[in-house]
Amino acid sequence: MKTATVFLMSLLILTSLCPAEEVKVEKQIKYACILFDQKGQVAFDGVLNPDRFKKWFKVSCGFGGYRLEPPQESTIFGSLVLTDGGEILAMPLYTWTNGKLEYYCCQSYEVGAPPRFLVMAKTRQGFLEEMKKQLSGHFPGE
């Protein structure tokens, strides 16, 4: 009877500890694409694997620091926000026009250390769809 009690106690302690550990390990990165010009409408949201977050948003892609530079007259119409509840990363969504074509771009601000995540398109819908596609796991070249 005593052995059974000890066994039961151990089992209970283990089961109460395991979920906490699991939550810690599998902490996902929540992201949301928010459109400021649409009264804060969430264009799309989801969760991202922490490894992918690190690879695509935290580490420089390392090929010469190339980045697209939105012109000074570009405007910010939204933001892509990523967070694990502690760290918060917000990337502006830029748009500009050259008089003929419109451009849309989402990238980090860090000059010389661009992360891999970079989306650019010539239509707003295409731009948002491409971002959504990449964030849902279809990163180019992965």
Place this chain on the structure above:
Amino acid sequence: MNTAIVLLVSFLAVSCFSIAEEVKVQTPFKYSCIRFDQQGKVVCEGTISAKQFHKWFETVPQFMSCPPAVSKDAAVFGVLVLTDGEKILTMPLYAWHGKEYEGEYCLCQSYSFGSSPAFLPPTFMIGPRVDALLDSKGNAVPGIWHLTFGGQTATREGFLEEVKQQLIRVSMDPFEHW
């Protein structure tokens, strides 16, 4: 002996549920104010409780529910983000130039018309001066506000300092019973 085990198991189960529920309810909100015009510089960051978040960012005060509106020429130069890891709230930082005013008008407000959160506090509550923007005829334009800091003309730096101070005040919750 069996009764003791049953009691122990029940106690442990209740404790586990209580702890889980407590963690769920008390997840704090992290905030971060980020400037897009300065390489993503974090102007301020900190933590407020879920209760404070609800009170200041999700509640519409009875006495002030003006529709937020900014000039068509306003540019977004940053964002205030609040999150508990699940819910994400963003409030853009706008700036624009008015005709009757030399400085910049700066605003941090929600987007929902007719449901201004309590975060933009009126003068008598928190302290900073909050003025209605005047139109070309000198009439106050509803829902358009700008902050001045310390009696100085509004600058982005002064405005952001005020945002920072107000977030600190929110975290201290000086109007807990309000």
